Amino acid sequence: MPPKAPIPWHCPSCRSFSTTTTRRQLRPENPNYIAIPQPPQQTLVHKPFIKGRLPVPRDIFAGAEGKDKASPEWLDPHTKPPSKDVQAKQGSREEWKSKISSMRRQNLREGLTSLKARRDTEASRLKSKSDRNQKARHEALTRPEREDDRLTAPSHGLDLEHLYKGFIPSSPGVRPDPTRDERIERMRANVAARTEASRAERASHLNTLYMNARSFIVTPAQLDSAVDEAFGTPENPVRFTGSFDGSAIEVSGNGASVWASGKPDRVQDMLNRANNVGGKSAFDGMNPVEEVNRKRITRIAEAFTGGKMDDGEAAKRYGA
Known part of the structure; x- marks a missing residue:
C-alpha cells in the first residue's frame, strides 16, 4: 500500500476570508504593516555573514631558508622529473601514476609562480597607495596658508614677546x-x-x-499682648457694630473682629491721598503746613544721624 500524501499546512492567522486572493497579508504587529519609504544607501556594501571561523591563511613562501620558492633555484630540485624513463603500458597503473606525478609537479610550479606574482602585485598596489597617501599628507602639511584663511584667522600674528616688552x-x-x-x-x-x-x-x-x-515680636509675652490688643481677651473680646454709609457695608453683631478699630482704606482712598485730589489728600485732618514741615524735619534728621528715623522721634528731638 503506497504511503499517503502529506496534507499541506496553512497558517491560521494568514488565512484569507475573502474571495479575492491577496498577494500579501501582514498583521498589525508586523513592522512592515505600514509601508515606510526607506532612504537609498548606494554606498552600503553588502557583507554576507560567514558562519564559523575561517583559519588564518599561512604564508606558503615561509620556511624556504632564505630562498624564493617561485625561483628556479627552489623549483627545479622540487619539480625534477624522474631519472629513469619507464616505458609503461598504455592504460596500466604505472602510466596513471606517471601522469599524476607529472601533473603534480606542473601544478606546484604553476601555483607557486602565480601566487608569487599575485602577492607581488598586491604588495605593489598597497605600496603605491601608501606612497600616494604619504605624498598627499606631506603636501597638506607643507601647503601655504590660503588667503581667505589668513584674512579670517582669529590670530593676529604679532610678536607677543615684543608687544609685552613695550x-x-x-x-x-x-x-x-x-x-x-x-x-x-x-x-x-x-x-x-x-x-x-x-x-x-x-x-x-x-x-x-x-x-x-x-x-x-520676639517673646511669648509680646505675642500674647499683640493678640489681646488685636482680638481682645476672652472676658472682654473686641466687638463691633456698624452701619451702611454709602461707601462701605459694616456688619452688625456681637462677634469679635479685627476691624473694630476702623475700616481699612480703599484703593481709591490711597490713590486720592497720593494724588491729592477730591478732598482726600495726605493732609486730611491736619494742617498741610505742619505735615510738610514734619516730613522735612524727618529728612533733615535722617541726614544728620545718618540713618532711618521715625517721624515721631525726629519731631520730638528736633522740635517739629
Whole structure:
C-alpha cells in the first residue's frame, strides 16, 4: 500500500476570508504593516555573514631558508622529473601514476609562480597607495596658508614677546597707550565709588532693620499682648457694630473682629491721598503746613544721624 500524501499546512492567522486572493497579508504587529519609504544607501556594501571561523591563511613562501620558492633555484630540485624513463603500458597503473606525478609537479610550479606574482602585485598596489597617501599628507602639511584663511584667522600674528616688552619702560618695544594711566585711575575711582555706595546701602539697611526691630515680636509675652490688643481677651473680646454709609457695608453683631478699630482704606482712598485730589489728600485732618514741615524735619534728621528715623522721634528731638 503506497504511503499517503502529506496534507499541506496553512497558517491560521494568514488565512484569507475573502474571495479575492491577496498577494500579501501582514498583521498589525508586523513592522512592515505600514509601508515606510526607506532612504537609498548606494554606498552600503553588502557583507554576507560567514558562519564559523575561517583559519588564518599561512604564508606558503615561509620556511624556504632564505630562498624564493617561485625561483628556479627552489623549483627545479622540487619539480625534477624522474631519472629513469619507464616505458609503461598504455592504460596500466604505472602510466596513471606517471601522469599524476607529472601533473603534480606542473601544478606546484604553476601555483607557486602565480601566487608569487599575485602577492607581488598586491604588495605593489598597497605600496603605491601608501606612497600616494604619504605624498598627499606631506603636501597638506607643507601647503601655504590660503588667503581667505589668513584674512579670517582669529590670530593676529604679532610678536607677543615684543608687544609685552613695550609695557616695561626699561625694555624696548611697542609704546603703551598714552592714556593708560588716566583710564586706570578712572576705573579705580569707579570701583571705589561703587564699593562706597554698596557699603552705604548696607549700612542704611542695617539701620532700618534696627529701627523696625523695636516693634518685632520676639517673646511669648509680646505675642500674647499683640493678640489681646488685636482680638481682645476672652472676658472682654473686641466687638463691633456698624452701619451702611454709602461707601462701605459694616456688619452688625456681637462677634469679635479685627476691624473694630476702623475700616481699612480703599484703593481709591490711597490713590486720592497720593494724588491729592477730591478732598482726600495726605493732609486730611491736619494742617498741610505742619505735615510738610514734619516730613522735612524727618529728612533733615535722617541726614544728620545718618540713618532711618521715625517721624515721631525726629519731631520730638528736633522740635517739629
